[in-house]
Amino acid sequence: MSFTLPQYHAPDFREERFQNAPDAVLCPAPRDGVAPENYHATSIYPEYFKVDGQWLLAEESRMDCVAALRDGKIAVVEFRNLKAGEPVVVGRTEDASEGIYVYPDGFGEEKGEAETFAFRQGRSRETAYSMDYDSIYELLRYEKEHGRILWVMGPACAFDHDARAAFAALVRGGYVHGLLAGNALATHDLEASYRRTALGQDIYTQRSVPNGHYNHIDTLNAIRLRGSTAAFIEEGKVTDGIIYECVKHNIPYVLVGSVRDDGPLPEVYGNVYEGQDAMRALVKDATTVICMASTLHTVATGNMTLLGGRIRVRGKQAPRPGQPVGAHHCHQRAGLCGQRQQGRAVTKGEAYMAEEKAYWEGKHFAFFTNKECEYYPCHPVEEGEEFNCLFCYCPLYMLGRDCGGNFTYLENGVKDCSKCLVPHRRNNYGYIASRFQSIVEEMSRREGKGD
Numbered sequence: 001m002s003f004t005l006p007q008y009h010a011p012d013f014r015e016e017r018f019q020n021a022p023d024a025v026l027c028p029a030p031r032d033g034v035a036p037e038n039y040h041a042t043s044i045y046p047e048y049f050k051v052d053g054q055w056l057l058a059e060e061s062r063m064d065c066v067a068a069l070r071d072g073k074i075a076v077v078e079f080r081n082l083k084a085g086e087p088v089v090v091g092r093t094e095d096a097s098e099g100i101y102v103y104p105d106g107f108g109e110e111k112g113e114a115e116t117f118a119f120r121q122g123r124s125r126e127t128a129y130s131m132d133y134d135s136i137y138e139l140l141r142y143e144k145e146h147g148r149i150l151w152v153m154g155p156a157c158a159f160d161h162d163a164r165a166a167f168a169a170l171v172r173g174g175y176v177h178g179l180l181a182g183n184a185l186a187t188h189d190l191e192a193s194y195r196r197t198a199l200g201q202d203i204y205t206q207r208s209v210p211n212g213h214y215n216h217i218d219t220l221n222a223i224r225l226r227g228s229t230a231a232f233i234e235e236g237k238v239t240d241g242i243i244y245e246c247v248k249h250n251i252p253y254v255l256v257g258s259v260r261d262d263g264p265l266p267e268v269y270g271n272v273y274e275g276q277d278a279m280r281a282l283v284k285d286a287t288t289v290i291c292m293a294s295t296l297h298t299v300a301t302g303n304m305t306l307l308g309g310r311i312r313v314r315g316k317q318a319p320r321p322g323q324p325v326g327a328h329h330c331h332q333r334a335g336l337c338g339q340r341q342q343g344r345a346v347t348k349g350e351a352y353m354a355e356e357k358a359y360w361e362g363k364h365f366a367f368f369t370n371k372e373c374e375y376y377p378c379h380p381v382e383e384g385e386e387f388n389c390l391f392c393y394c395p396l397y398m399l400g401r402d403c404g405g406n407f408t409y410l411e412n413g414v415k416d417c418s419k420c421l422v423p424h425r426r427n428n429y430g431y432i433a434s435r436f437q438s439i440v441e442e443m444s445r446r447e448g449k450g451d
Contacts, residue, residue: 003138005146006107011048013055017096024049024099026069026087033080035066038090042067042076044305046106049074049089050099060284063303080273139288140175147287148177152301154294155184157242158192161204164241171245178282179246179253180297183264186243186255190229190265191219193238220263227408228266230419254278258296266401280304366390366429379421391423396435398442404431 011018027036042065048055049067051074058067058074067089068077074089082088091098143149157163170176188198196203200212209215223232230247238244246253256275257268269275283289283304291298360366370376370389377387396403397415405420422428 003135003142005142008046008106009108010106011055011101011103018050018055018101021050021096021101022099023051023053024067024089025091026051027090028085029068029082029088031084033082034084035079035082036088036090038092039066040089040091040100041065043102044302045102045104047074047094048101048103050096050101055101062280062305078276136290143288144174148285149175149288149290150178150180150282150286150301151176152180152289152291152294152297153185153242154181154292154297155188155198156293158185158189159198159201159203160206161192164189164192164203167242168240168245171242171249171251176246176249176251178286179242179251180279180282180301181253181255182294182297183255183257183261183268185294186229186253186265186267187216187220187263189242190223190232190238190244191216193241193244194219194222217262220265224263224266227416228406230406231408252282254282256297256300276300276304360429360433361427367426377424379418379424381421381424386426388424388426388429390429391432394420394423395432395439396423399435399438402438404435 013019024040027038029035042058042061042063044061044063047058047061047067049058050056051069056074058076061076062078065076065078066082068075068082069087069089070077089100091100094100094102140149151167153167157167167176192198192203195215195218197209197212197215200215201208222237223229226232226235229243232238233244233247243253245251254275255265255268256272256279257264257270261268264270269278279301283301286305289301289305291301367386367388368390369387373389376389379387381387394403394405394417396405397417400415403422405417405422407415407417407420410416423432
């Protein structure tokens with residue numbers, strides 16, 4: 001049994017219904033964050049929109065968003081990110097009659113001749129699932145070499161000794177390219193290594209230990225004292241487990257908080273919309289998503305995952321209508337998707353890099369490298385990696401914990417940013433510029449207090 005990559009079959013736009021269909025209707029957004037009446041809400045399926053007589057594929061989709069025309073392309077945009085006046089597709093049909101076509105059958109498989117009578121054709125609680133697991137094994141072997149495997153996990157995965165060990169082995173084996181979770185999964189996994197308990201119970205015997213209910217809070221407190229999970233691990237306080245292996249093997253992870261969280265860990269996104277952006281940065285690049293033991297994060301991930309992900313043709317992204325197969329290679333998202341990040345939580349700055357191309361990209365004012373500088377490079381980088389010297393002294397330093405970078409606090413209160421590359425990556429110019437309003441607000445706050 002071997003895995004075969006499903007082939008995407010685009011619609012035949014030579015058909016009469018597509019040729020005779022009108023252009024999609026575009027109406028301006030009435031204000032920031034608000035869609036026009038009768039907006040079209042996107043789905044998880046590939047969707048095409050007819051603009052100026054051409055059918056355009058929304059290349060990266062997300063459920064319950066709107067389709068906006070940006071720079072000649074269809075962008076799928078969350079309501080909160082709409083800008084007043086930008087053209088948004090309106091119409092509630094999906095059959096091409098209004099220039100909107102939702103296409104659920106692009107990965108349809110040919111089925112053999114069905115039996116006239118067959119007992120128990122569907123799935124039930126009595127159905128054997130061994131074949132399903134065999135299929136998953138083959139899929140993982142394939143994706144390890146050709147794709148990116150994203151895991152979505154709940155805290156139950158950290159409560160058992162063998163479960164933690166099994167997933168840690170998957171990380172070491174190269175079957176994990178990203179992890180989405182909440183505060184609890186990471187906290188109890190780290191607690192398991194630090195105190196050998198999860199939520200106060202021995203991770204092997206499941207027996208409660210005296211004062212065990214303190215253990216996860218003690219773990220959180222110790223990590224927060226050091227400023228980051230990575231610093232805690234580097235001190236040798238944690239020596240095994242899920243997060244440990246992610247840090248050691250440079251696997252990016254995103255932790256998004258909830259109203260019930262203790263602590264939380266320093267890397268946890270308290271702002272759910274910033275957390276959404278960070279999750280989507282990993283989801284966009286995933287070719288396989290496996291969800292376990294978390295309804296909350298599973299539903300959230302599913303809502304931002306396009307069926308088929310980036311539609312691929314033999315490892316490449318599917319061509320747009322009219323484009324020859326093989327001409328359109330999967331693009332590499334700068335920083336985050338172009339290479340694995342530094343074995344830690346994906347920061348706000350890196351999540352920003354997954355946004356669409358901005359006005360400053362490719363401009364000389366947004367990037368320069370001074371290799372004659374005595375300190376170049378002042379942060380460790382891979383050989384040949386582009387290094388932006390424009391922000392020699394990071395303007396976001398003054399934002400403290402809200403800077404969006406990777407740092408730890410020293411005992412004297414100074415931030416150690418030696419492992420942070422947010423201001424030095426070419427594609428982070430937009431993120432830095434977007435935070436200047438936050439800097440102004442912080443300056444106003446300090447001046448008002450007389451700091």
